[in-house]
Amino acid sequence: MFVTTAGRTNEELTYKAKMIASELKAEFVPRKKRSVSAIQDIHHDDCLVVGKERLELFPLGEKEPFFFHPNSAMFRIKRLMKGESDPLIEAAGLETGMSFLDCSLGLGSDSIVASFAVGETGSVMGVEARPELAYLVKKGLKAWDSGYQEINQAMSKIEVIQGYSLNVLKRQEDRSVDCVYFDPMFDESILESDGIRGLSHFAVYEGLSKETLDEAIRVARKRVILKDHFRSNRFAEFGFKVHRRKSSKFHFGVIERE
Structure with a gap:
């Protein structure tokens, strides 16, 4: 680059x-x-x-550029402001003051919503493997003006970590983060969405290995969350309890630590 x-x-x-x-x-x-x-x-x-x-x-060969935008996080947080629910927040059981490690940062939409949910006293870390994407999202989170102070604050307090999720997890202490989150479907679905299609060139397909999950379970104080396609065999393969969602392409799975 x-x-x-x-x-x-x-x-x-x-x-x-x-x-x-x-x-x-x-x-x-x-x-x-x-x-x-x-x-x-x-x-x-x-x-x-x-x-x-x-x-x-x-990206080389692409006509349209990619730039940071909070994407779906905006309307998801607006729903939370109205007292409505969010499937990730419910599955993770996120509350004020909790900590959240997003091992599939991407554009940061889930991390932004999580950061809003845990509030000023909580913390969110997001992991992105590609240096250029991590840099762009890190700067975007600090600079983007959503027009809402609460959303701006939620974005600005997210800590972006450049690296592979397994390596980042290995550096964490035992039971040091309340929730550890994976969204392997993000990499697999980027070609289907206009909003993030430009990202496909930069996706790193880490998948989810037993070693990575074992590290996540070690690091998690409360639970590990997996977002995946409703037909995915990863839920059963790794022992996640599935939160089924009618008429949705994806479900959330949870491994409780407490």
Whole structure:
């Protein structure tokens, strides 16, 4: 991947882009009034464009860029504000002050909703394997203005960890996080959704191994949660108690630690 600036740039934006390139250990390429595709024709790589308002990630060969957006988290939190329920929050039993480790961060929608649910005294960590995606989401969570102070606060307090979930879990203490969450279906469904289709190029298909789950059970103080397709054999394979949801493509499974 290489980094460049938006079409209309200045010294400040160029400096910012160079700093981001340095952070990501990527090459900085001056824009020189060229289109992103023209630069990609030369460098044959993904491109991160640094603009005044946001970062945009252009996968090689794709016409549309990917940029951070809270996606479904917005209307899910608005439902919670009205006193309605959310299936993840119910399955995880999330309450004010709890801690939540999201091993499938992606765009961060589930982490944002979890962060809202646990409130100021709670904590949320999200794990993303790809460095460029982790960086983009980390910055987006801090900068995005949803128009709602509660949602902005929920986004800004999420800690983004770049790495593989198994490695991150191994670094955690026993029973140190209330809930550990997996959404392997996220990687498998990204091609089906317009909102996250641009992410398919960056997905890391970790799956869910027994070793990873064993680490999650060790780390979890209260429970481990799995979101998966309703036909998935992972629920039975790993011993999850399934919360069945009528007319939904996915269910939540839970392994209780208490």
